[in-house]
Structures are given as structure tokens and as C-alpha cells.
Amino acid sequence: MTEKTETKQSGDTASKDGDRGIKVIGILCNWCSYAGADSAGTARLKQPVDLRIVRTPCTGRIDPIFALKAFEKGADGVLVSGCHPGDCHYAEGNYYARRRLELLDRLIPHLGIEPERFRYTWVSASESKRWQEVVTEFVGKVKQLGPRERRAL
Amino acid sequence: MSERQAEIRELAKAALSEGRVDYFIGWGTGYDNSQIVPVFVRDAGEVDELVWNPLAQHNLSVYLKRKMPESPDAKIGVCVKGCDSRTLVSLLQEELVDPEQIYVVGVPCDGVINRRAVEKEFSGEVVDILFDGGRVTATSRDGESKEFSREDLLFDHCRSCRYPNPLYQDDSAGDPVPEPEGEAGPIWESLEEFEALSTDQKSARLEEVFSTCIRCFACIHVCPVCYCWDQCVCRSRKPELVSQKVEAKENLMFQMIHMFHVAGRCPSCGACDRACPVEIPLYLLHRKMNQELHDMLGFEAGVDVEAKPALQTFDVEDPFGEH
Amino acid sequence: MKFLAEDKLQSLLKELANAAQVVIPARAEDAEGMVSFRAWEPGVEPELDVLLTRQSAKEFIFKQCEEYLTYHYTMEGETGVPEEEEEGSPGEDEDGLEEIAHETLRVEARVEAPPQVLFGLRPCDASGLVQIDNVFSGYGGFYFDPMYNARREATTILAVACAEPRSTCFCTSLGGSPSGTEGVDALFTPVEGGFTVEALTDKGEELVKSSAFVDAEGSQEEAAAKVKEEIEGKVDEAFGLEGVRENLQANFEDTEGWDELASRCISCGTCTYVCPNCYCFNITDHKVETSGERVRTWDNCFNPSYTLETSGHNPRASKRNRFRNRFSHKFWYYPEKYDSLLCSGCGRCITHCPVRIDLREVVREMGSPRVAASGEEA
């Protein structure tokens, strides 16, 4: 994405007024969770609208820094989801991801971020129902916490 | 102690005079007797510059990391303490150092002292520090002398050190020191205070601490396992993970990049912490990370040359994550 | 000459704080107890027993991070109502480029210079500011920097003469003094029961009109003179200046010599950031959506991207070249342009360097004629 398109299209209604809603970033692998979210949409399963999705080729591509950067930029919650272990499109990317994400998950509270604001999970392409549950539950928790009062990150 | 010093000099002399190394890196006296600095000895006749005492805090394996050797094919002799040897092991695990190119003198160590702590006991400048067994005598420029017990001045990480003897070496400067007794696992003291804080308090504390960061990058340059140099993503404009703006959150973000980059390769040697000119307790962050890695996987960085850094491998049966 | 009794210091600071931000050296309350400059608040005692603050006071005039320009784009005919675009489909909005073609742009310069008083800096720090002044205020017919100069003009500098120089102090080798007055508006010299105070500029004269000051007695003046003389003698001679510039020039190509001095350098930027004289900076743009700012931040010659060119070529790619540039700048390049030295001898670069690179040693070595064969000192 060029600088310009990013500029023009990241303009969201929420950030412009003080009484903003919440911003939740979903970082999803292309093959399972993104497809799962897609099929949930196609199946017209009701899901919260507060999630903005970033599609990555594989959870193995996700650096824990991506999630921290999202928080630093003002996200109120970050949800990472990929293929179930054993089902990675690239055979083992999510096994690597699992270690990194687990480490991040454990460190999140020590970085001054409530643990409920981060979650990593697995949703396959066919689990549109599960996607609906995961995202509803996660966004619900973040909503309960409300917008994050940012200090350090 | 002076025995070890003599051993270091002997080994360095032999390596230099036999042409096994082009230069030898050890510790030497700085601009006064209270300062120990890294020294590069190029001539067998100059090995008397090499010194060993509890001020030898520098992790010299930093000079082996990518781009740091002055000429890429130089043969280098280097002294490592136990903790330093673990960063060297991390570099060897990633094949970033050619074992054929280095000659490693292991220096068994019973702890290095925190010079800053000494300085804080004086109003004036400390210019001389002498060691006699467990006693440390420090003298200031205006002639005031104070005695300390070496034990009281040790760095935190030395107190809980489990690897006082180098884990990788070609030769040892003298006999090993006794291995610590007691628990087999690492000890994570000094984290409790931070851990006990609420999320909000932690955030406030981090903000306070990182607002003093001046972004001099000493922490990453002095870190032996942080080796991307000119290519570090923290200097990148695209993607811009850290901006040029100097403020607490950017500074912390920069430190997070460092932390996650060295995750699984950082043995908490404390070099970053000691180098920080504004005394940010970086070492605690890195220890926290290592504690979590240990809890997750029973993993310790830099103990086995044959092992892979924890985040560069996986086990199908890893016991965490949802199913 | 005036006198300020010790117990009048707080009331003086309070008085000054009515009209300006007052900055003093103070000890942090945390375990580290670092002494640094910060805004005075009632009750905060200036820490004058510690000779040098961790960093110099330059950040209060040459800010580490300064947003000096803001800009705002608006689309022609834009109503300010954001479009309701569907979200979550990042792959599909490639064609946004054309829409932005005809924008209007508002650019504004920002110069912020609230009045401030810096109290308690040492003469070396004040002298460092004078060296930076040359660069930013067009000495020799160069350009004038409005942001720096506005802040400089709005600042009053109250220096306190040093009581106990460190072994790493070498101001006298550079023509300075522990009671130097270069760049100082009023100099405070600690004597029994308080300070003698000399007003050195109009700003200084303005200051001493405060009722906190009384006229100094003859004995106090004598005491101050004695203090100054004594401390002057306590500063070690680090090197002679004669021939340093010429020798640095002659030794530029002595790569072996430079390599040897630089070998333990880890190529970080600590020395430049704690230095009261170093002034190099970077400029970057930061834009979010349609608005942004242009920011100036401290930079340093050890930073790889300092000289890295787009082609990938870097004129100073090696640690040695970066190292050499720092010292050559201070003792050769700067003197050639500005007729003074870019070092005031505070010694912070020595004491804060993670590996204790000693500037004095570098100047002694490379500022002297080098014997081609050995290169070693006798």
C-alpha cells in the first residue's frame, strides 16, 4: 500500500471525535482465519463491526512487534488468528508463530496492557461459526474494558 | 585473582607469538585505576596491558558480532566470563561466528561489581579501586577512602549467576570456580517488585522510565546478539516501526524491537543495562522475557552450541496455545 | 558584585518562576538518583554538589525533538465528512491514488520560545552553547536558525562555578575555566553562606535587580576570587592545542592509527548526545491521514543513516570513519569554519562512554605528529 492510499483510507470516523468507539485489530492468516472470517460474512453470521483485519500470508509472518505496534498506534485490542497447529498451509509456520505469540501473550500484561486485550487463537476456513464466537467474545471483552488509556505503549 | 590475570597474559602471549591470533581482546586499565576497559592487544610484548579484576564487566563477545571484527577474516583471541560465553554460544548457534576464526580464553568469574554503585557512595569522583580478597577499597579524587565488601557491590545478575564458569572456551585461565549449589533452575529475583504492580502502575512505570531514554542506541550496539547494524529495522522509514520522535512510547517500542529480536538468544548478560547512560533498567525487561521463555519451554539461551534458539524452532507438542 | 545568601536561593527561584520556566539540576527520586536538569517546582532543591548533570543543558535550547513545521492537506471541495468506505478489505483499494490529485495545502512554521532561566549549569555547558550559537546564528555568513535562536534569546543562563573538578575535566586545556563566563549571563560562585554573583550581560543585570541579592562585601569578593583561583588549579592539563588541527589533517589517512583508537568503540551515539557541543540533527516527516509535521531530532555521526545515500553508498561506512569524523569535526572542521573549538572539556563523553573512549587520548594521539614507523608513544 502506498503512503497515499494509506493516508486516505485509514480515515475512520471513530478517531475523529473524543467519544470514540473501540478499535480492534485482527491479524489473520490468509488461508484459514481470513477465509473463516470471509465465510462467516458470506453466511451472514452476525459479528461485531469493530474489528479491522490485517491479512498476512501466514501467522509465521507475524512478528510480535506487529501487535505491539498496533497497541502503540492506539488499538484497544489485538486478535491474532491462524490455521490450527498441524494445518498450516506452509506446513509449519504456525508452530513457529505459536511460540512467539505465547511469549507475547505472557509479556503483554507486563508491558502495561490488560491481558484481555490480546488473544491468539486458531480458526480454520470452515469454522465460520467458531470465528463468529471468537470475535464476538474477544470484542465483547475489549468493549467491557473500554478504550485503552495509553501511557507507555 | 592475580593468578588468573597471569594466566590470561600467558595464554594471550602464546596465541599472539605463535601467530594463532591477529589480535587478542581482553580487559585493561582505563584512564584511571577505577576503570576497566576492553583492550585490543596486537603484540605479544604488550600482554601486560591485560588485567583481570572484578571491574571487568564488559562482555567482549560483542566484538565478534557481525561487522564488528576490524577485518572480516582476522583471527581473534577473546576472553569470556561465564555470562559472556553464553552470548558467544548464541552467536555460534546461528553460525554468525566461525569457531575456526576465534580463540576463546574462558575466565572463571566470581562476580563483577557495579562501579556506579561505588560512585554513588561518594560525593566526589572515584579514581581508584583496589581489591583484596573480599574487600574493596575505593578512593575519591579528594582523597576520601571507603571500604566495601565485594559481595555488597556485585551486580544483581552476578548474585544469581548459575554459570560462573564459561560454557564455551578453548583454554581456561586457571581452575574453575565452584559451581553454585542449590536450585537447578535460574533464579529470577528482583523482578517481583515490578510484577507486583497493577497493569496501570506498570504502564506508568514504563512511561516514566522510558521518557528518560535518549535513543543513543548504546544498548543495541553493546549487545553481542543484536547484530543487524546498519540494517536495524528501528532505523527504517518503511516500515516505520519507530519514528524519529523521541518520546516514551517510541522509546519503549524501540526497546521492544530489541527485546523480541534477541528473544531466545539473550542470556541476560546485562550489557545493555550497564551501557545505558541514563540507567534504564533494561536488564530487568530482558530477564522477564527470559523467565517467561523458561516457564514456557524450560529454555535457557546460550547454554548449548548444538541447540537452536527457542524462537527459531518448534516442537509439535509445545504445551501451550489453544487447540 | 552581588551576594545571594544560601537561604535566599529558593525564594529567588520562586521569583524567577513567576515569569519563566526555571530549570535546575535535580536528583531523581528513584533508586538510581540520577542528577539531571528539570523544571523547578517549589521545594525542589538544586543539586549543586554533583559536578555534572548526566546530560548537558543543551536540550533546553536545542531540543532533542522539535516539531518545527506543520502541514495540512485538504481536498478541493472537501466537506470534512469522511466517506463511509467498507473496511477490512485491504487488497482492494489500490485505485485511491487519482482522487488525491488536487489538494490544497496549508504549511505553518512553528517557533516556540517561552522564557526560561537555566540555573546551575557549569561554565563548560554554557560555553558549549556558545559554540552551537555560531552554527545556528549564521557565523561567517551562513544561515540563521529561527527556532534555535528564539529559544536562545528567551533564555537566561545562570552558571555556577565548579567546586571540585573531576579528573576527566579539561576545560582549561581548551581555553575555558571552571569559573568561565563565556555564554553566561550571571555567574554564581559558591562562597561561605551562599554565592557571589556577577552580572555579565543585560539579562544578568536584570536578574540581580531582584531583592534576593545584596551587595557583596569585600571579604566575600576576595573569597570568590580565591575559590576561582583554587579550582582553576585543580583542572588537569589534558593536551596542548598547538598544531592539533594541522596534525589531524596530516593524520587523516593514518587508518591504522585511527583503527587502533577506534577498536573498542561500539559505534553508539552516547558521546554525542551527552555532549554540550554536538549539534548535528536529522529531519523527518510524520504524517497521519492528512496532517503532519516536520520534525528535527538530534542525530549523530555514528548513526549509519547519517550519511547513507539512497544508492546504498555510504561515504562513512566503517566505524573508523565515523569515529574519525567526530574528533576531526571538533578539532579541525569546526575550527576552520567558526574559529573556535567544538569541545568545552566537560568530559561527559569520557565518563558516559560504555567503553570509556577517552577524547583526551584521541587528541593527544591524532593531534600530534605521528611517527610513520611505530605510531606508538614513547
Next chain:
Amino acid sequence: MAEAQKSRLTFAHVEEGATTARAGKNAGNPYLPEVATVKEIVQETPNIKSLRVTFDDAEVMENFSFAPGQVGQLGVFGVGESTFAINSSPYDKDYLQFSVMKAGEVTTALHDLTVGDKVGVRAPMGCSFPVEEWKGKKILYIMGGIGAAALRATISYTLAHRDDYQDITIIYGARTPQDLTYMYDIEDWEAREDVNALITVDQEAPEWDGRVGFVPAVLEEEAPSPKDTIAITCGPPIMIKFVLQSLEKLQFADEQIYTTLEKRMKCGIGICGRCNLGPKYVCVDGPVFTMADLRELPDEL
């Protein structure tokens, strides 16, 4: 240098207009760019575009002047600025032209601009070629690729004052015919009787019936006499290296050879520190140097 200039400036001097070469209301803040609008874009080669821009403030446009060889900081707000030679003719009052090769962040953003877009311009900056001093001499331009951009204004100037100079020779080479910039100029040079234009490409190419060969080879083949001649060269570093060797072979003295340098720059006004060549800053003491100047300076190019 006059004593008055040696001392420091204050705001009062600046209000009198003492410091900045820039015209208009923004004089006094050399960091503040003039807003300008892109009026025309010429695709010179596959990766070089020329942007023709005009200042939005009519008074600034009216008063703008520069000397051949001077540069400007051209930037996109939100991305950054870079230094480019002003390569329109010094007599062209309609617009300023900058030629931009797509290479990094700023140049990519400049390439993304369309007509009507806004840019920031800080100009003119740096020193110029001493075209007055050269009067009565033969002028030899030796350029390669995008290097032509740095000399174009100077060529325009010497051609506008054609009678003041003796022979004018232009040796210009590029990798392929498609990489030759300013085809409209080349046609003009080739059509003129009073210009000796030698246009060359590195390798044979379809539909190219012109000269083939590297610039230094063409130079040696042409073998201009150094007598009363000024040689001005700009191009990729490797070309310059061999051109200098060839000029030496042809017995040109260092004082007769001029070049214009580029380095990473930020402030463009001799403050930020990075573009130094020893004690000289490319941004204010350059970009124009003679070979004799460069021999005096540390080799950190």
C-alpha cells in the same frame, strides 16, 4: 571575508534580510519551504521524470532567480525533502524544473505526483558554476545519465551567452538510448552549428544509429585540447573516475576541471552536519568544486 559577516546574526539582521538567499515572505526561516504546484511532468526516461513547478505566491515566483549550478530542496510534505539541481534555464521565468530519478522514499513520492499536486521548495541553495570567469574560454561538458540534470542550466546559460565563449562541446552518454534525458535539448544541440554535441550510448541498440561507446572513450577519441578549456563533468561515480583519468591523460590541470557533488543532505543550509567533506559542506560550500578544491579535501566521497 568581511568582519561584519564573521559575527553572529540576530533576529534584527534577519528582518533586514541578511541571511537567506530565499525571496519572499518566508525569508528568515530557511527551513520553511515555499509551497509550489506541479504544472507539468515530463517523462524523460523510464525512471526519470522532470517536474516543472511554480511557486503559489506570485511575488515569490516573480522575484525568483538563481545562478547555473545552484540546487534546491524539493519535497513532498509527509515524506521529506531531497536535493536536486534546478535545471530549467536561469532565464526561464515560467517555472523551475527539477529532474528526479526514482530511487528512494522521496523520489518515489515525487514520481507519484500528478499535475496540480503541491510540493515544497527551498531554493536556490549552494554555489554556482563561475560562468562569468569562464568567459572567453572553450567549454567542454562531459556528462552521463542523470548527471545531465546538474549541468543543464549551465549549458542553457552558456548557450544563451554563446558569443561570450569559444567552442562548446557536449559529450553526453547513457546506458541505452532510452536512458538519455532531455531529448528536446539534444535535438537542439545537434541542430546548432555552434555546438559540438557527441551523444553516445554504452551498447549497440535497435533503432540507434548514433555513437556507441563509453563517455571516457569518446572523450579520448575527441581529444579536446586543454588550452583555454574548462571541463565540467557530472555523472555516475564510476564514469567520473574514468573521465578524470582521461582528462589527466589529455593534460587538463585540476583547476580546469569542475564537478558538482551530491551527498545525503537534510537541512541544506550548512547546519545539520552530515554532508561534510572534511571542513566543507557540500550544501553551502558546494555543490560545485574544482578538482583542485577536491584534492585539498579528505577523500570521503
